[in-house]
Amino acid sequence: EVDLVESGGGLVKPGGSLRLSCAASGFTLSTYYMTWVRQAPGKGLEWVSCISTSGTYTYYADSLKGRFTISRDNAKNALYLQMNSLRAEDTAVYYCARDAGSYQDKKDAFNIWGQGTMVTVS
Amino acid sequence: DIQMTQSPSSVSASVGDRITITCRASQGINNWLAWYQQKPGKAPKLLIYGASSLQSGVPSRFSGSGSGTEFTLTINSLQPEDFATYYCQQADSFPLTFGGGTKVEIK
Numbered sequence: 273e274v275d276l277v278e279s280g281g282g283l284v285k286p287g288g289s290l291r292l293s294c295a296a297s298g299f300t301l302s303t304y305y306m307t308w309v310r311q312a313p314g315k316g317l318e319w320v321s322c323i324s325t326s327g328t329y330t331y332y333a334d335s336l337k338g339r340f341t342i343s344r345d346n347a348k349n350a351l352y353l354q355m356n357s358l359r360a361e362d363t364a365v366y367y368c369a370r371d372a373g374s375y376q377d378k379k380d381a382f383n384i385w386g387q388g389t390m391v392t393v394s
Numbered sequence: 395d396i397q398m399t400q401s402p403s404s405v406s407a408s409v410g411d412r413i414t415i416t417c418r419a420s421q422g423i424n425n426w427l428a429w430y431q432q433k434p435g436k437a438p439k440l441l442i443y444g445a446s447s448l449q450s451g452v453p454s455r456f457s458g459s460g461s462g463t464e465f466t467l468t469i470n471s472l473q474p475e476d477f478a479t480y481y482c483q484q485a486d487s488f489p490l491t492f493g494g495g496t497k498v499e500i501k
Contacts, residue, residue: 307490309438317430317438317481319490331488334395372443380485381428383449385437 281389
């Protein structure tokens, strides 16, 4: 079964750091672009970051201003999001998600999602 | 950045109704548009990609159309399990962006 499981969320003080992980199973991680999306309490979805299959290319939301870093370890079937200089407005559920197409047919739409991990900055 | 504007922000409907949700992009995105359904406490579910392609396993009462800057999601014969919030997302260029969401409520 195809699955994504996030971990690493929690309570952190403003200015602190946190590293989120996303464990992938049931598919070959190295053939898919992966992304992080967040959702503040009671708010809509916000795209955060995306990474290419090998990790060569990374993309970020403008609002992050260099504070977040996405990475992956295909050998470990894992995706990561390093979050630094955290602010109250970063409080959200963070989802990892898989592209709906493999690297040869990338769609930049996401059909496999994790359950989310909550990050609270306070 | 490409801004995505959804309307309405909420709609009240009854089981069996047909509803249409609109999404407008601030600039042309060809057909690089996706639609998602989200229920409270759950991750989003992909319904439509490429503006009109139905994701595998999604009921055929869901359909998408449009190109350029204006897109629609139509749900025919609304079912009880369709009451949720719907989001559009442009997939044309980074940074990817979502619409603000449309909540479909029971009348």
